[in-house]
Amino acid sequence: MYSFLTTGNWADYELVDSGNFEKLERFGDYYLARPEPQAIWDKHLPEQEWQRLAQATFARDKGNAEKGQWKLKKGMPEQWYINYQYNDLKLRFRLGLSSFKHVGLFPEQDSNWQYIYDTTKKLKTPQPKVLNMFAYTGAASLAAKAAGADITHLDSVKQVNYWARDNMEASNLDNVRWIVEDAMKYARREVKRGNTYNGIILDPPSYGRGPNGEKWQLENELNEMIKLCREMLDGTDYFLLINLYSIGFSAMILDNLMRDTFGAQVQNEELGELYLHDSGNRRLPLGTFFRFSSVGR
Missing domain, CATH: 3.40.50.150 (Vaccinia Virus protein VP39)
Incomplete structure (x- = not known):
């Protein structure tokens, strides 16, 4: 059986928008903008909304396609926790901003x-x-x-x-x-x-x-x-x-x-x-x- 599967109703995560090789996500209380090579379409939200929402934005280092740096707004922590629940499965994850854009x-x-x-x-x-x-x-x-x-x-x-x-x-x-x-x-x-x-x-x-x-x-x-x-x-x-x-x-x-x-x-x-x-x-x-x-x- 060939399936297309996505996330369920997850209170602590959402993909807010994607496009122009980027994605805007919410992890708990914080919004992050980072590169996404497969998002080749245009963004749905205006650029001003991305700039308003994103509390951390990842920028690649010049000459290095893999690594980069996060630009943080005031109040954005480098580490925080989010919760996950599926039926009686309850997990808690520590997130952090890595130099490889991953969290x-x-x-x-x-x-x-x-x-x-x-x-x-x-x-x-x-x-x-x-x-x-x-x-x-x-x-x-x-x-x-x-x-x-x-x-x-x-x-x-x-x-x-x-x-x-x-x-x-x-x-x-x-x-x-x-x-x-x-x-x-x-x-x-x-x-x-x-x-x-x-x-x-x-x-x-x-x-x-x-x-x-x-x-x-x-x-x-x-x-x-x-x-x-x-x-x-x-x-x-x-x-x-x-x-x-x-x-x-x-x-x-x-x-x-x-x-x-x-x-x-x-x-x-x-x-x-x-x-x-x-x-x-x-x-x-x-x-x-x-x-x-x-x-x-």
Whole structure:
């Protein structure tokens, strides 16, 4: 089933407007303007309204497409918290203004957090083992943990894992296993050990580095990673979710990879795109996903 999924009614987040390669968002009480390469249309709101609302605006450094600086209005903090709720799942996230324009959370992942929470609860295994690789600040890890999982959270950046731990504590959760490691190295080692998981979550970047300089390039590494996941995924009680944010990387690529690699294990599958909608009723695409499980929703 091909789906277009967006966030639900989330009190602490909204995409206010998008266009001219930017997006204007509200996180809790604060409005942020930052670059968005896929917003190629015109802005819905006038520029004066953007300037009035935005309390923090990200400007790229000259000659560096990746990094930049935030320009803050008076009263705009560099860190703050927002809340998230889905049914009886209640999480709290610390946000912060990074030099890479990120704030520590990807709101379009809302529907994936819900899927992880619901599916983990339906697994038959008591305290199912779930592995989250490229786990960033841990929203998906916490959704699995709140559903009763024995969760392993892996990211190659130590400071990001500290950030995820802050989110865990703010959400009144505990006992997450934190690992700072190159994802490919860890997956290869787990396969050699014969370790398996009931759930695997993947959100790999287009390009990245491991803690010891290991190189990750999505188009070169993804095929092997998916094959390693096949070896790690439990054969009877399971789910797998992968999300990609890489312009031009079609969901059909994921469809081919998953069906070729997992075969009949692909059940109750969903694939498609994640997006956010703004006040002008435009849909901003923010990644592709594929997910399947042994249990129906």
